[in-house]
Amino acid sequence: EIVVPPLRERREDIxxxxxxxxxxxxxxxxxxxxxxxSAAWSVLERHDWxxxxxxxxxxxxxxxxxxxxxxxxxxxxxxxxxxxxxxxxERESLLGTDLDSLRADLERRYxxxxxxxxxxxxxxxxxxxxxxxxxxxxxxxxxxLDIRELRGRLxx
Numbered sequence: 111e112i113v114v115p116p117l118r119e120r121r122e123d124i125x126x127x128x129x130x131x132x133x134x135x136x137x138x139x140x141x142x143x144x145x146x147x148s149a150a151w152s153v154l155e156r157h158d159w160x161x162x163x164x165x166x167x168x169x170x171x172x173x174x175x176x177x178x179x180x181x182x183x184x185x186x187x188x189x190x191x192x193x194x195x196x197x198x199x200e201r202e203s204l205l206g207t208d209l210d211s212l213r214a215d216l217e218r219r220y221x222x223x224x225x226x227x228x229x230x231x232x233x234x235x236x237x238x239x240x241x242x243x244x245x246x247x248x249x250x251x252x253x254x255l256d257i258r259e260l261r262g263r264l265x266x
Contacts, residue, residue, distance in 0.1 A: 117159040117166065124154050124166070131167045135174040141240040144177035149185035157192060164209060171213060175220045218253045225260045 117123065128146070136143035146154075159165055169191050173183045221235075228234040236246050250257065 117162050121155050125151065127163060127166055128154055128170060131170040132174060135171050139174065139239075139241075140245050144174055145182045146173075146188075147182050147184050150183050150188045153185045153188045153192070167209070168212065168216070171216060175217070214253060217249075218255060221250065221253060221255060222260065222263075226263060230257075230261055230264050 117127075128151075132143045132146075154166070161168070169188070172191050173187055176187065177183050224235055224238060228238070232243070232246065236242060239246065239249075241249070
């Protein structure tokens, strides 16, 4: 049995884990990893991480999805993702769900919202995501999203 202390007890691991997750999400999203400003690092190191390493990974995935490719994630961006009232209900509903399913669900929701926000403008989506047409369509297919169905939501 290996006992690993919670993240709040090993804050010195946060920068290493955060860089790893940012790089891993960038690789999966096929785009450059965003940078974190120094104040954002401070926010990460001060947080208690009740959700432990998984909470850190999920937060950095959300930050990566919201950041334009290669942009800097600010402390305010991280703080907005850590708002307790928004976090608590999400944490309860995520229990018992595997991380890959959570990632796919978050990506699916993000792409759907982006589609609706851009009015279905695929060029705008590609620019915002920092990907080309082929990658966008691969991503949509992998997430089980259908352009025709998304267009129907725009009309309805």
